[in-house]
Amino acid sequence: MRTAEVKRRFLAHFEAAGHRVAAGAPLPADDPTLLFVNAGMVPFKPYLLGQRTPPGPRMTSVQKCVRTLDIDEVGKTTRHGTFFQMNGNFSFGDYFKEEAIALAWDLVVKPVADGGYGLDADRIWATVYRDDDEAYALWRDRIGLPEARIVRRGKADNFWSMGVPGPCGPCSELFYDRGPAYGRDGGPEVDEDRFLEFWNLVFMQYERGEGSGKEDYPVLGELPSRNIDTGMGLERMAVLLQGVDNLYEIDETRPVLDAAAELTGTAYRTEPDTDVRLRVIADHVRTALMMIGDGVTPANEGRGYVLRRILRRAVRGVRQLGYEDPALPHLLPVARDCMAPSYPELATDFERIASYAYGEEDAFRGTLRQGSALLGRALSGTSGPLPAGTAFRLHDTYGFPIDLTVEIAAERGLDVDVDGFRRLMAEQRRKARQDARAKKTGHADTGLYRSLLDAGGPTDWLAHDTLTAEATVLAVLRDGGPVDAAGESEIVTVVLDRTPFYAESGGQDSDAGTLRGTGFAAEVLDVQRPVKGLITHQVRITGGEIATGLRAHAEVDPEWRLGARQAHSGTHIVHAALRAALGPGAVQSGSYNRPGYLRLDFSWQGTLPDAARGEIEETANLAIRRDLPVEVRRMPLARARELGALALFGETYDDVVRVVEIGGAWSRELCGGTHVDHAAQVGSITLTGESSVGSGRRRVEAVTGLESFRYLARERDLVTEVAARLNAPRDRLPERVANLVEKLKEAERVNRLLRDQVAVAEAGIAAAQAEDAGGVRFAHAHTDAPPRRLAELIVDRLPERRPGVAAVTSPSGFVVAANQAAQDAGVSAGELVKTVLDGRGGGNARLAQGRPPGDASAALTVLARLLAASTDR
Structure with missing residues (x-):
């Protein structure tokens, strides 16, 4: 069965x-x-x-x-x-x-x-x-x-x-x-x-x-x-x-296991280690498929990190079995075919799912090449636990996951200072997040919010119906706890029994506006939904004192709301235009919009062609010019899915959902945000940027409404100013700028030649002035240019058959180079730099560099003494 x-x-x-x-x-x-x-x-x-x-x-x-x-x-x-x-x-x-x-x-x-x-x-x-x-x-x-x-x-x-x-x-x-x-x-x-x-x-x-x-x-x-x-x-x-015998052998998993065995030229039920790796691959490929299918994407935090770890364990398992090429394009479709009978959306959405999985594998294969080499060198030089700093550097600089570091170290019988690594990670996160929550209302424990919800019931949320409401203050919160009242200039969180304010959600920023009542006035800074059913308002009290039980007139800034509606409807229009230009695989994976601005993240491999960007912008503005109707309907979730309404992956929806249509089926999405009544109210849409925000994920940014006109006006003014400075007609600007760029390139080429000629001359002088230091020809120089090139030129001009070392100091660094004869005699540039700079540098035997020494003359003296004291000539 x-x-x-x-x-x-x-x-x-x-x-x-x-x-x-x-x-x-x-x-x-x-x-x-x-x-x-x-x-x-x-x-x-x-x-x-x-x-x-x-x-x-x-x-x-x-x-x-x-x-x-x-x-x-x-x-x-x-x-x-x-x-x-x-x-x-x-x-x-x-x-x-x-x-x-x-x-x-x-x-x-x-x-x-x-x-x-x-x-x-x-x-x-x-x-x-x-x-x-x-x-x-x-x-x-x-x-x-x-x-x-x-x-x-x-x-x-x-x-x-x-x-x-x-x-x-x-x-x-x-x-x-x-x-x-x-x-x-x-x-x-x-x-x-x-x-x-x-x-x-x-x-x-x-x-x-x-x-x-x-x-x-x-x-x-x-x-x-x-x-x-x-x-x-x-x-x-x-x-x-x-x-x-086990869950790896049922119909939803065994085909993936068999495909992995065939791909790697191994056989299941032959060697215990091979069996374990094949089971890991089968389990993890299926899990990754299901995670991405539900909107999780690879990342370095939270759910995305769990997915990244699972994908990378699967890829590494394949490599451990001897297969070096990309494996997921062979395995993920098998998992899809296994799971589609229960979850048909995996088949219809497979292009998006695959783009994330394959992109992550490609990125990880590069990480493995670089990180494994670095980790191998680190492990070969230690007999005790791998230091936390090394593990953190591998993770932070090269994207090498700590769990993979632990696994590889364990295979060599070594431990990793995981506790120290976690302390370093915690410190990094603490610094990164120090100011991130200043605006939000997340300081209070969710238990407090749930008790407020239980006591007062869900907030009567009127954001879709009105910009004003008469309300009662149910609670005033400060520093994570309730207070009876708060006075002028204080920033507090206020809970009302009803509100017209839109709480930040679904990518739309919260409303701005005011609260007023007998004896008090407050500016609304932020509106959040800390627990389902409860709306909170972060406010700055601009006059008087606000207290629990007072009546309040809540009013949304109408200009703010208009801009927010334009931006949110513009986001839907851009999403539809993206899919029209790039195909159904370009599915939204996240968004943010506020008055006059929107950004939309979507699944896509590689940069967008210039032609596609122009097509997206034109399609979006044609929809606005055609004044497509905007209709909002509520319906059962199952019916919305039957109609093909797009949902934001990872969101949880109730049984009855709100569907926003722009031009009917042209743009049909599940959405709880505020929208214009018809497309022409968006004004216009101007794309301002396109960039990568992760493997298999792109971002477009745009301005809408009045901000779009202002952006185009600034572009016009910029072109006018450049044309005036270059004394060229506007239509000749590209040609004039191209000529200037070519002239600059030629000037840079000439400068490079001159710098090389100067460096060669300086190298010859330094080599000619080389001193004897314990049988080693020692030459040194100072330069204001990057020092590495000069050090290489000097050492190349020292006699080949005699040990020679060159040292160059500069404001940007300290470089030591050793010729082959010196290396054969036991001299290592890397060890010299580490000794002179107290470990603040390094490299290999041929070439090493570090930070500029505090006293260049003293550093050169120490280096000469080291050479003179060296043996094994």
């Missing part, structure tokens, strides 16, 4: 039992505590915690998940994978243990012909929490499972919590006996390879208190409403139904 069919049967079974089928959430978690969704229940946490009302009392889903804590175990065991799928059914205060157990058992043992999985009931074991007599009795009496196959286990194994105070409860797990070929008999407590866990039923009925670990916390009492959270591992069920 194919994995896609396992998924289909699960959803059909629970839908028939009255469950509402929920679409799986994207992998990037809509949760500040997680990078990725790592369990099937994560999207349902607000319902399970009582923070939001679920759309129905029974729900079911198949959720994509990523866990990387065990990434080093991938391939070594048969149970660890970075990407997996969790089938879940959930009850929010509806059914409880008896029906949850019955529903699971029915699907598992129901014959295949009747829509079930057809597992042998005599090979299924159940575990329950040690004190859960109710679950034990249900398995024994309701299901008919023999007591010998019902195992009581402790808190660490069969009691669930989220690791923090909140809901918790006993759980019951199902295991399948795969037979004696997989290990010892005796049930899951004896061997969990033979007895493979495939389903976990969590009975959420208690509240836990503070504590640590899986067992050290108190259970405080019953929850007011009991919930069910169950999860069936899709890959594990596929392992059982397909009769394979």
